[in-house]
Amino acid sequence: MTKKTSGNTTLSSLIEILHITDPTLPIGGFSHSNGLETYVQQNLVKNVATTQDFVASMITNNYTYNDGLAVKLAYEFTLDNNIEALLKLDIETQALKAPFEIRDGSQKLGTRLIKIYGKLLNHPFLNTINKNISEKKMVGHYAIIYGIVTALLKIDKEKAICAFLYNAAVSIVTNAVKLVPLGQTDGQQIIYDVQQLIEDQTLEIMKLERDMYGVCNTALDIKCMQHEHLYSRLYMS
Amino acid sequence: MERYSLKTGLREQTILKDVYFTSPFNLVEVRENKKNQLLEMMLMSSSPGLLNNDFYDITIEVIDGSALNLQTQSYQRIFVSEKGTQQNMAISVGDDAYFSHVPHPTVPHKGAKYKAKNAIHIKGSSTLLWGEILTCGRKYMAEGEEFQFKKHHTVTEIYQDDVMIFKDNLYIVPEEINLKQFGLYEEYTHQGSLFFIAPETDITERMERISEVFSKEKGISFGISKMMENAYSIRVLGNEAQQLYKLFTQIRKDEDLLINLQGRKN
Numbered sequence: 111m112t113k114k115t116s117g118n119t120t121l122s123s124l125i126e127i128l129h130i131t132d133p134t135l136p137i138g139g140f141s142h143s144n145g146l147e148t149y150v151q152q153n154l155v156k157n158v159a160t161t162q163d164f165v166a167s168m169i170t171n172n173y174t175y176n177d178g179l180a181v182k183l184a185y186e187f188t189l190d191n192n193i194e195a196l197l198k199l200d201i202e203t204q205a206l207k208a209p210f211e212i213r214d215g216s217q218k219l220g221t222r223l224i225k226i227y228g229k230l231l232n233h234p235f236l237n238t239i240n241k242n243i244s245e246k247k248m249v250g251h252y253a254i255i256y257g258i259v260t261a262l263l264k265i266d267k268e269k270a271i272c273a274f275l276y277n278a279a280v281s282i283v284t285n286a287v288k289l290v291p292l293g294q295t296d297g298q299q300i301i302y303d304v305q306q307l308i309e310d311q312t313l314e315i316m317k318l319e320r321d322m323y324g325v326c327n328t329a330l331d332i333k334c335m336q337h338e339h340l341y342s343r344l345y346m347s
Numbered sequence: 348m349e350r351y352s353l354k355t356g357l358r359e360q361t362i363l364k365d366v367y368f369t370s371p372f373n374l375v376e377v378r379e380n381k382k383n384q385l386l387e388m389m390l391m392s393s394s395p396g397l398l399n400n401d402f403y404d405i406t407i408e409v410i411d412g413s414a415l416n417l418q419t420q421s422y423q424r425i426f427v428s429e430k431g432t433q434q435n436m437a438i439s440v441g442d443d444a445y446f447s448h449v450p451h452p453t454v455p456h457k458g459a460k461y462k463a464k465n466a467i468h469i470k471g472s473s474t475l476l477w478g479e480i481l482t483c484g485r486k487y488m489a490e491g492e493e494f495q496f497k498k499h500h501t502v503t504e505i506y507q508d509d510v511m512i513f514k515d516n517l518y519i520v521p522e523e524i525n526l527k528q529f530g531l532y533e534e535y536t537h538q539g540s541l542f543f544i545a546p547e548t549d550i551t552e553r554m555e556r557i558s559e560v561f562s563k564e565k566g567i568s569f570g571i572s573k574m575m576e577n578a579y580s581i582r583v584l585g586n587e588a589q590q591l592y593k594l595f596t597q598i599r600k601d602e603d604l605l606i607n608l609q610g611r612k613n
Contacts, residue, residue: 327530332582
C-alpha cells in the first residue's frame with residue numbers, strides 16, 4: 111500500500127519522528143555502547159549517579175558538537191540541495207572519528223538507515239546519496255543520513271535534532287541498565303531527568319558555528335580506543 | 348605578523364633550499380651527521396612566547412623525495428594579550444617525502460586566548476608524523492595556574508591528495524566547561540594527540556610496540572587506533588608535560604631513524 115499523506119500535517123510529522131527514532135528500527139544501535147562498556151569495566155560508571163553524569167556529559171560535550179551538529183548541518187545542506195557540502199561533511203566526519211570502532215559503528219548505522227529509508231521513500235535525493243556511497247565518494251555516517259532523511263521528511267529541524275539527542279540518551283541508558291546494571295526505574299528516572307538538558311542542548315546546537323564541528327572529547331576517545339582491547343566485550347564499541 | 352617559512356631541496360641528502368624568518372624567529376640546521384638523509388631544523392625564538400596579539404604565520408614545504416624534521420627549542424608559552432594570539436601553519440609534503448614535527452608542549456598562561464590552524468597537505472606516498480601536547484598552564488607556580496587561560500582553540504586538518512583524512516578540533520574554555528566531566532580530561536591536566544601515516548605500510552606492529560611502551564608508564568591514560576590500514580592516531584591524557592613529550596619524542600626519533608637508515612640503503 112502506498113502512503114497517501116506527504117508529511118504535511120502535524121500528526122503525520124510526529125509519526126515520522128517516532129518512526130525514525132524508534133529503538134526497534136533495525137539499524138543495530140543497541141549493539142554499540144560507544145565507550146560506555148569501557149567506563150563500566152573500569153568501574154568509573156558504576157551506579158545511578160555516575161550513569162546520570164555520564165549521560166549528561168555525553169549530551170553536553172559529545173553529541174552537541176559532534177553527531178548533533180552533524181544532523182543540523184546535513185539537514186540544512188539537504189534543504190539547499192547541496193550534495194557537494196554533504197560529501198565534504200561526511201568525509202570530515204570520517205576524519206574526526208579517530209577511534210576505529212566509533213567510526214565503523216557510525217558507518218554501519220548510517221548504511222542501514224539509508225537502506226531502510228531509501229526503500230521507504232524512493233526519493234531521488236536519497237538515490238543520489240546512495241549512488242555516492244556505492245561509488246565510495248562518501249561513507250554515509252549515521253548522523254548525516256539521519257539529517258538528510260529528516261529534512262526530506264519535512265520534519266521540523268529543531269525537533270529532528272531534539273529527537274536525535276533523545277534517542278542517543280535512551281540508547282546510553284538502555285545499555286547502562288544492562289551493563290552497570292541499574293534497575294529499570296532508575297533508567298527511566300535518568301531519561302526523565304535529562305529532558306531539560308536535551309532541550310537546552312538542542313537550542314545550543316541551533317546556534318553553533320560551523321567551526322565548532324567535531325570538538326574533541328579526549329578521554330572519551332581514549333576509552334573508545336581502549337574498548338578494542340577489552341578482555342570481554344558485549345558490545346561492538 | 349611574525350613569519351617563518353622553509354623549503355627543502357634535494358641533493359644527495361635533503362638540504363635547506365629556502366628559508367625566511369622575521370623576528371623573533373631563527374631557524375638553524377641541527378643535523379649532526381651530515382651524511383644523514385633527514386634534514387633536522389631547530390626553530391629558535393628570542394621571544395618568551397606568544398604575546399602582544401602576536402600572529403605567527405608559518406609555511407613549510409617538503410619537496411618530493413626529501414625528508415624534514417622540525418624541532419622546537421622550548422615550551423611554547425602563550426601570554427595574556429588583549430586580542431589574543433594566533434598561529435597559522437601551512438605544510439605541504441610531496442611525493443615520497445617525509446615530515447616529522449613534535450613540538451614542545453604548549454603552556455597557556457592565565458588569561459591567554461589562542462587560536463591555531465594547522466593545514467597539512469600530503470600525497471599518497473608521503474610519510475607524516477604529527478604530534479601536539481597541551482598543558483593546563485603553569486600548575487606548579489605558587490598561586491597555581493591550572494586551567495586559568497581564557498580560550499584555546501586548535502584545529503588541525505590533514506589532507507591526503509586533497510581529501511581530509513584526519514581532523515582534530517581542540518576547543519577548551521575552562522570557564523564554560525567543567526573539564527573533569529566524563530569524556531573530557533577527567534582526572535588529568537595534560538593532553539596529547541599524535542597522528543602517523545606511512546605509504547603501503549602495515550602499522551599494526553608499530554601500534555603494538557607503542558602500546559607496550561605506553562602501558563608501562565604511570566599516571567597516564569592512552570588509546571591508539573587505526574585510522575586507515577597505514578595510519579594510526581594516539582590520544583593521551585596525563586599530568587606531566589615532560590612525560591608526554593618524552594613519549595611522543597621517542598616515537599618521532601624512531602621514525603626519523605628509519606628515514607636515515609633507508610637513506611643509507613638507497
